Amino acid sequence: MKLLLQNSLILGSKLKFKLISNEVKCFDIRNVSVEQGTNKHGKFIRSFLYSHYWPREPSVVGLWMCHNCSYLDVLTDKYSLSGDRFVAYEYIPRTNERKMVGVCVANRAYPWAADELEEWAHCTSARPERNRMYFIAHCLRSPNLFKKYDVPYLYDVEVLATSSEVAAQGVGSLLLRRVLQYAEEMRFPLVHVIAVSHYTAKMCEKCGMKLEWSMDYSEFIDDAGQRVFFPRRPHHKVSVFTMYFDPKKGAPVPCLPPF
Numbered sequence: 001m002k003l004l005l006q007n008s009l010i011l012g013s014k015l016k017f018k019l020i021s022n023e024v025k026c027f028d029i030r031n032v033s034v035e036q037g038t039n040k041h042g043k044f045i046r047s048f049l050y051s052h053y054w055p056r057e058p059s060v061v062g063l064w065m066c067h068n069c070s071y072l073d074v075l076t077d078k079y080s081l082s083g084d085r086f087v088a089y090e091y092i093p094r095t096n097e098r099k100m101v102g103v104c105v106a107n108r109a110y111p112w113a114a115d116e117l118e119e120w121a122h123c124t125s126a127r128p129e130r131n132r133m134y135f136i137a138h139c140l141r142s143p144n145l146f147k148k149y150d151v152p153y154l155y156d157v158e159v160l161a162t163s164s165e166v167a168a169q170g171v172g173s174l175l176l177r178r179v180l181q182y183a184e185e186m187r188f189p190l191v192h193v194i195a196v197s198h199y200t201a202k203m204c205e206k207c208g209m210k211l212e213w214s215m216d217y218s219e220f221i222d223d224a225g226q227r228v229f230f231p232r233r234p235h236h237k238v239s240v241f242t243m244y245f246d247p248k249k250g251a252p253v254p255c256l257p258p259f
Helices: 002-025 039-053 070-081 113-122 127-141 145-149 171-185 198-206
Strands: 032-036 084-092 097-109 154-162 190-195 210-216 237-244
Touching (some): 039 070, 039 154, 084 171, 097 171, 113 127, 127 190, 145 190, 145 237, 190 198, 198 237
Antiparallel strands (some): 032 084
């Protein structure tokens, strides 16, 4: 009887492991499609950011920033309702439904964006919010990209997020490639990504973007000389990546119909 019970437990554990393995293998990147978002996607993007992006975003987590603070609320409204939004959906054949698994938001950033952020930070009383504004302003100003590439604006990828269920499955790279393709078609001169996450930096490298500047989180200090960020591993540094499209070359010529 005791041996029979042990065998049942072993078989049960093997069956459970097999079921878990099958669930992991269920995801197929070929079932993921990317579409450009509109205002009808706003409430879904907002929910996705609060569920999957802010709880894992290193520059927010590293400041112990409260998720219901007014600063994140303003940013969430901005990303949900404005800018170029790209949404990744996974088609699930078993249930015949589409599930949002990734979001990317890009906006134009002009040379005065860093000055505006610092002015807002100066008028902000909450320390985590103020530190993040100074931090983003520092990341915009330090590489000096406007002067280096002589461009009037940056096409700034501000959000590149995937759900935790599909992490490291290629969804983020798929979104980023779609943004780069869109930027080339629209003849944006310079695509810019502030990779606050180690995984975002890997995506940028995978998509052929150029590393322009990087800084360890420990190097960013406040007015009192104290360290500000304490992010989780492996997010040790922030990096800035770019992809330059020469305006003289123009956009790629579309394929002509076969007649």
